[in-house]
Amino acid sequence: MTTPALPAPATGPYRHYVYAYPHKTAYRALEDRPHLAGLWADEPKDALSLYLHIPFCEIRCGFCNLFTRVGAPDGLTGAYLDALDRQAGAVREALAGTGEVRFATAAFGGGTPTFLTAAELDRLCDIAEHRMGADLRAVPLSVEASPATATADRLAVLARRGVTRLSLGVQSFIDSEARAAVRPQRRADVDTALGRVREAGIPVLNIDLIYGIDGQTPVTWLRSLDAALAWRPEELYLYPLYVRPLTGLDRLGGHPDTAWDEQRLALYRVGRDHLLAHGYVQRSMRMFRRADAPPEGAGDYACQTDGMIGLGCGARSYTTTLHYSFDYAVGMNRIRSIIDDYVTRPAAAFAHAEYGRAMDADEARRRHLLQSLLQADGLDTADYRARFGTSPADDFGRELDRFAALGWLTDTAAPGAPATVSGTLRLTPEGLAHSDAIGPDLFSPAVRAAMAAYDRK
Numbered sequence: 001m002t003t004p005a006l007p008a009p010a011t012g013p014y015r016h017y018v019y020a021y022p023h024k025t026a027y028r029a030l031e032d033r034p035h036l037a038g039l040w041a042d043e044p045k046d047a048l049s050l051y052l053h054i055p056f057c058e059i060r061c062g063f064c065n066l067f068t069r070v071g072a073p074d075g076l077t078g079a080y081l082d083a084l085d086r087q088a089g090a091v092r093e094a095l096a097g098t099g100e101v102r103f104a105t106a107a108f109g110g111g112t113p114t115f116l117t118a119a120e121l122d123r124l125c126d127i128a129e130h131r132m133g134a135d136l137r138a139v140p141l142s143v144e145a146s147p148a149t150a151t152a153d154r155l156a157v158l159a160r161r162g163v164t165r166l167s168l169g170v171q172s173f174i175d176s177e178a179r180a181a182v183r184p185q186r187r188a189d190v191d192t193a194l195g196r197v198r199e200a201g202i203p204v205l206n207i208d209l210i211y212g213i214d215g216q217t218p219v220t221w222l223r224s225l226d227a228a229l230a231w232r233p234e235e236l237y238l239y240p241l242y243v244r245p246l247t248g249l250d251r252l253g254g255h256p257d258t259a260w261d262e263q264r265l266a267l268y269r270v271g272r273d274h275l276l277a278h279g280y281v282q283r284s285m286r287m288f289r290r291a292d293a294p295p296e297g298a299g300d301y302a303c304q305t306d307g308m309i310g311l312g313c314g315a316r317s318y319t320t321t322l323h324y325s326f327d328y329a330v331g332m333n334r335i336r337s338i339i340d341d342y343v344t345r346p347a348a349a350f351a352h353a354e355y356g357r358a359m360d361a362d363e364a365r366r367r368h369l370l371q372s373l374l375q376a377d378g379l380d381t382a383d384y385r386a387r388f389g390t391s392p393a394d395d396f397g398r399e400l401d402r403f404a405a406l407g408w409l410t411d412t413a414a415p416g417a418p419a420t421v422s423g424t425l426r427l428t429p430e431g432l433a434h435s436d437a438i439g440p441d442l443f444s445p446a447v448r449a450a451m452a453a454y455d456r457k
């Protein structure tokens, strides 16, 4: 067998945001369409994560390549919830008799889940609770929202149903920057929405902001950060702007260059230092948490090892041996046709995995490494050894040595200590700043080749 030629690795600090490994562009049609009953039969299911995807937005932001469409013609959201209900029923039926199923966390993402009406959000919660059996009031439940759709009636439903975290996509408090990112909105409307979220009493507010927008300077960036800090959000996510294929900004002709890399790195450092000086703790390159915020997450869910069940078009599911989803697209026409297909499917069509990627032992190690190393807490080498029987240095010595030589990585175990001694591999502040360069270096050759060969649509 010949190894496919790989593209020369891109350089620079902004290569790829690794929020899941492998990326969906490495998924392919699964010829054998495995039945979910077999896939989940031997999986641990006592601390699963449940994710429901709502692929609708009011507008398509210029930077966004998520699986979502603009608007919903009459009746489409209702038909989508009907299909979600059928899918939930089919998944639960497939899992029946395979042992205890318990969800430790839940999330509604998208798209914009609050594109749904208040009554539809109630129904969405019913599907998660009554069809899937998630106890929404007992587990962390996170929901994404946009300022315009964070209305009082929707927030009241979410608060009543047990939402513990609401993430608001603000991106910038400067109107001209929001326009430049093709996410037009008015500052006054954003502040009004934030006031409504606080009034709803949802325990954790997250605000998403973006840096690297055309025309953004350290001064305007600090202005946005201070506008966000005025709401004392429990969490802040600071995202570098990317211009990804087929997005609105891509069509406008934005092209990465060294000066833009430098602008983003400089703004990153300004933002990081500002939040650290204002009582926030850095949890990853993008995530900052207020030091006195209530505890987060489910203590018994570990993203490196535990499974996930995703429902809805665009949602991913993870078993230990297979990551699967539906077909994936960024272009609007293709997204529309995938959603149209989803809403017409009978329940039986949801009992199989159709697109995905098998996870072998090597990919499981890479995923564990990526999901630990890119967090500020780093990778506990004893945990890694307990799971895989090897040390990270045995498996990824070349890459780890390179990161260390660049000053991006430290190891808390004493130099020369035997491999059995527990240590923590942790990114340095500069390493965290270069997370989007470190991540892609840890992709397997096979995943890189599949991503490069993906036919963008």
Ligand code: SF4
Binding pocket: 056, 057, 058, 059, 060, 061, 064, 065, 066, 068, 110, 111, 112, 146, 169
């Ligand atoms: S960034 Fe959020 S609100 Fe904007 S198009 Fe993407 S999913 Fe929708």
